Amino acid sequence: MRSYLVALIFITTAINASAQHYKYIDSTKISGTARYKRQVKTNPDKQLVEIKQYVPAVVLDIRYATTNNFMHRRMYQQPKAYARLPVVKALQLVEADLQTRGLGLKIYDAYRPYSVTVKFYEMTSDTNFVANPRNGSKHNRGCAIDLSLIDLKTGKELDMPTGFDSFSKKASANYPELSQQKLNNRQLLKAVMQAHGFTVLPTEWWHFDFNGWAGYELLDIPFSAL
Incomplete structure (x- = not known):
């Protein structure tokens, strides 16, 4: 019995040590890498894929991989853009539509790990522009894209109401x-x-949510694990 209890305590401690805990939301509502892989195995549409691999013509300007953002520091270690597979397939159609008009997409941000959303909120809690971590963001679900339009001939952005x-x-x-x-x-x-x-999104002309976002979980997976 004693050895059983010791083993049980060891296992429980190991689980607790490996689990990520969040102060704004129940941890069971956030999927880490292991849970995400199980979800993808059950439903391949839940895979996060690199947008550039499926839409090669898209231009990336991943601001959070630079200091050119409202946080004034790098939030991502890689200048990449990921989204759920059906979201990226929809972007393929968007890009094809735009190309008939001599236009293309420039992407500023896509999938965002939940932990980054928390950092945004703690810097500025204006929920008109940053997501409340108690609810999470569509970006955390891999179902939101921040983007603009470019002229394919010049490569320049079209004149929009504001910058990103x-x-x-x-x-x-x-x-x-x-x-x-x-x-x-x-x-x-x-x-x-x-x-x-x-x-x-009503408060941001550049932010677009995929209409099927509710079918996807909140994620906190670093780009390095994708």
Whole structure:
């Protein structure tokens, strides 16, 4: 009996030591690497895939892998963009649609580990622009993309209401007091994304949620594990 209890204590301690604990949310609601792999085995559509491998023409400007962001420090170690497989397949259709117009996508951010969302919130708790970690973010589910449009001939971004990650009122997806060119460009981005299964976030013209996001778990997996 004594040896059994010692073994039980050892196993329990090991489990607790390896488990990630979160102060804003029940840990059972967050999937780490091991749980994520089990989910993918059950449903391959839950795989996080590198967007550039499926949409080679997309331009990446992963701001959180640089210091050019509102945190003013690197949040990611690799300048990569991942999303769930159905999300990336929808982006393939978006890119193909845009290319017929001489345009393409520039991506600023996609899948974001939950632990990074916590750091954002603790820097600025304005939930108009950062997700509340008590609920998690669509980015944490691999189902949100931050992006803009580029001209394929010049490689330059189209004129949009604000830059990425602006905390101003002009960042709203429906802010009216803009030049006609900015209004047209914002509406074009919104229309093409909506046509292929995405919905814009009201407070951020660049942020689009995949319409099937509710079927995917919150994740806290570093890029190095993907």
